Amino acid sequence: MTLGKTTDLPVLLTPNELAKLIGVIYKDTEKTGCLPHALKSLIVPTSTYYATPAGWFDEEFSFPAGADLVDLILLGIKDISDFKTYLLCLASLHKRRKKYSMILEAQPIPRMIQVSPRALVEFGGMQPDALASWLTWRKWFYDLDNRSAQETGYLFEPILAAALGGEPKGSNLNFAQKRARMP
Structure with a gap:
């Protein structure tokens, strides 16, 4: 839970x-x-x-x-x-949706120090005021998309494993353990 x-x-x-x-x-x-x-x-x-x-x-x-x-x-x-599997998957989905909602509420708008290095390669392509705004918004959207992709990955690995009748293993195995499991 x-x-x-x-x-x-x-x-x-x-x-x-x-x-x-x-x-x-x-x-x-x-x-x-x-x-x-x-x-x-x-x-x-x-x-x-x-x-x-x-x-x-x-x-x-x-x-x-x-x-x-x-x-x-x-x-x-x-x-x-298959009630237990259904409940496990639905509860996982619900928790990840709640987590992502919390991320959206808590994530601050990026600071200029985070985006200013990009201005070096984009300066001159548009007005400086527009460039500053563009870089800030693009960074914010990128961070949101990156976090949503991360949450989605955490969510669907156990759901796919359950759908295939297996169990999730995640990435907590070290390289030697993963290699030993390979056919």
Whole structure:
């Protein structure tokens, strides 16, 4: 339920968010009829995951009497084939989307010292005021794109491994270990 415990921007899924992600799975698999009605009205969105506003997942609710998150997970395992894999992938996607949103909010606009060396190769091609603005905005967009590419890479490696029936290994193996695994 946690992404990046040791980073400056850690992401923590609350039990309510996880329950609502389970509601998305029930909706996607057309198994909402298997959920208790009182719970269904709390955790199943009215639209698809991407069409559901991010704020909906953050809205608090109380589990009905006699139900909790563990019961909901066990019910999902019973009702939906490959539930654990689906939940792992959807939770990974949701955490990465939250992380990227936090990056967008926290990332400062670049300072001139970061972009001024580029002016040496572009000076004379446009007015100096326009060049300064252009370099600053281009650096900002590049940083955003670079961070989104980084987050996407972290996200899809485990999803692809799960889809292929394997397990993610990431880049934490050293070169000798990777070479030993090669066919």
